[in-house]
Amino acid sequence: KVQVIVDELDEAGYSNLGEFVRLLNTRLEELLAERLLHAIQIWETTFNVSEEEGGGQANEDNDGVAPSAALKAYELHLEISLHEGVLYASPSLEAASVAFVELLQGFLGTALLQKRILPGSLRAKSRGVADVPFKAGLLERIGVRALGPVYSKLMAQMRDCSDYVKGWLRYQALWDMTLAQLIEALGDDPSKVDVLSKWATVLSESEVARSSLERSLEEVRFGPIFVNYSQVQERVISRYASWSVQLQTTYAGLVHKATVALVEELTKAKAALEALRVGALGAGTIDSICYLQDVGAANKDWGARGEAIATGEKLLRRMRYKFGADWPAATSTMSLLADVRQILDRRAAELDGRLTPLLEELTDECGSANDGVTELTADWAEQKPEGDAEVVDTTAAALSVLRRFDERLRAARTRLDQTR
Numbered sequence: 001k002v003q004v005i006v007d008e009l010d011e012a013g014y015s016n017l018g019e020f021v022r023l024l025n026t027r028l029e030e031l032l033a034e035r036l037l038h039a040i041q042i043w044e045t046t047f048n049v050s051e052e053e054g055g056g057q058a059n060e061d062n063d064g065v066a067p068s069a070a071l072k073a074y075e076l077h078l079e080i081s082l083h084e085g086v087l088y089a090s091p092s093l094e095a096a097s098v099a100f101v102e103l104l105q106g107f108l109g110t111a112l113l114q115k116r117i118l119p120g121s122l123r124a125k126s127r128g129v130a131d132v133p134f135k136a137g138l139l140e141r142i143g144v145r146a147l148g149p150v151y152s153k154l155m156a157q158m159r160d161c162s163d164y165v166k167g168w169l170r171y172q173a174l175w176d177m178t179l180a181q182l183i184e185a186l187g188d189d190p191s192k193v194d195v196l197s198k199w200a201t202v203l204s205e206s207e208v209a210r211s212s213l214e215r216s217l218e219e220v221r222f223g224p225i226f227v228n229y230s231q232v233q234e235r236v237i238s239r240y241a242s243w244s245v246q247l248q249t250t251y252a253g254l255v256h257k258a259t260v261a262l263v264e265e266l267t268k269a270k271a272a273l274e275a276l277r278v279g280a281l282g283a284g285t286i287d288s289i290c291y292l293q294d295v296g297a298a299n300k301d302w303g304a305r306g307e308a309i310a311t312g313e314k315l316l317r318r319m320r321y322k323f324g325a326d327w328p329a330a331t332s333t334m335s336l337l338a339d340v341r342q343i344l345d346r347r348a349a350e351l352d353g354r355l356t357p358l359l360e361e362l363t364d365e366c367g368s369a370n371d372g373v374t375e376l377t378a379d380w381a382e383q384k385p386e387g388d389a390e391v392v393d394t395t396a397a398a399l400s401v402l403r404r405f406d407e408r409l410r411a412a413r414t415r416l417d418q419t420r
Contacts, residue, residue: 002028006117021119028117029134033141036111040142040150043107047153047223076100078161080168080229085175087232093162096225100154108147112138153223161222168229174239179246190258196308199251200315206247207319210240248321255312259328262305266336269295273343292351295344306330306337 002024010017076099079090091099112135139147186202187195214237218230273295276288313330316323 003115003117006119010119018119021117025116025134028114029137029141032111032114032134033138036108036138037142037146039107039111040146043104043150044153047157075224075226077226077228078165080165080227080232082232082235087169087172087175089165089169093158093165096161097158100158100225104150104154108150157223157225161225161227164220164222164227168227168232171232171236171239174236174243179250183250188254190254191261191305193304193308196251196254196258196312199247199254200308200312203244203247203251203315203319206240206244210237210244213237213240244319248316248319251312252316252321252323255309255316256327258305258312259309259330259333262302262309263328263333263336265298266302266333266340269298270336270340270343273340273347276347289351292344292347295340296348299341299344302337302340306334309333 006017006021006024009020014020076091076096078093078096081088081090112133114134115131116134118131182202186198189195213233216233218233219226219228221227272291276291310330310333
């Protein structure tokens with residue numbers, strides 16, 4: 001309308017119209033600059049609004065721009081849906097991002113692309129003179145840097161929204177993964193503490209995620225973007241419940257096997273330790289010492305396995321798992337472990353008290369056994385039967401010598417074995 005009025009003034013032949021139009025454009029540029037800055041404030045305020053689950057009111061900014069009214073017509077509602085076992089967002093995040101960039105350009109373009117007033121637009125158009133927008137002058141007035149935060153806030157909200165939606169889409173694994181794949185990934189050897197630990201972690205995290213979903217609302221806001229997941233919330237929770245049953249059953253089976261195996265090992269060790277005696281040097285002394293060392297080395301592993309079993313049973317009880325009648329209680333297992341450790345400490349103390357005398361006896365016995373072997377060798381060299389008839393009178397005499405030395409050799413070998 002302003003251009004039409006100026007054209008009428010031009011046709012009427014008003015003088016100094018060029019100066020009037022110049023001043024008019026200057027004033028219009030000032031007004032557009034103010035409106036552009038206000039539009040930028042509205043945009044920034046709108047994209048500053050972000051509600052965590054549970055809601056919350058956004059406050060007005062320092063200039064009194066109300067976020068709830070800003071860009072109300074440009075709200076985007078994004079739905080998380082499930083169709084034939086596939087989770088997806090509609091519209092897609094990529095489409096939403098493109099839409100808001102185009103919206104921003106159009107929002108700012110309302111001021112930037114306004115055309116300057118020409119003193120004689122009809123004559124200018126007849127000469128092919130193009131319209132000139134206020135864009136360059138406006139950017140010079142407000143500074144190009146003023147537009148940086150506008151795009152930054154848009155990208156930041158889109159990034160947060162994208163992360164949140166991707167978090168929901170990760171629940172797709174509840175439909176895609178099978179129990180066999182999970183077992184292959186975590187392992188199924190109940191004797192390994194790290195396997196039990198991995199299963200306990202997965203079970204705990206699944207329960208936490210399920211509980212969090214049950215407490216959450218149905219919509220989250222990122223600026224003018226609203227993410228609604230009411231269509232899939234209950235179905236994801238139901239899927240978690242189904243998985244929880246499978247996880248508890250599998251984990252309980254592993255803990256049960258681990259407990260039975262540990263109880264069997266501890267029972268055997270307890271019986272062996274109770275029967276063990278560290279007294280005077282004998283044929284089984286060295287074996288007893290070695291056995292005590294083996295049990296001492298296994299003690300740490302038994303402790304770690306016992307703790308994993310106790311933790312597993314506690315976790316299952318918290319989840320109200322129904323234990324069978326044949327379930328071996330963790331308290332009984334830990335009590336048995338305590339008994340084994342007590343007997344082991346007692347036997348180790350006995351060994352410490354006997355260690356020095358045993359070493360002295362062993363040293364003496366080794367020396368005596370070696371002397372016996374030396375003596376046997378010398379006697380054999382002197383008395384062994386020869387093929388010469390002068391030395392071996394009869395066959396019976398030769399057999400008697402061989403029999404005697406065979407007995408001495410067996411005795412010497414046994415004595416040496418006891419010292420090894």
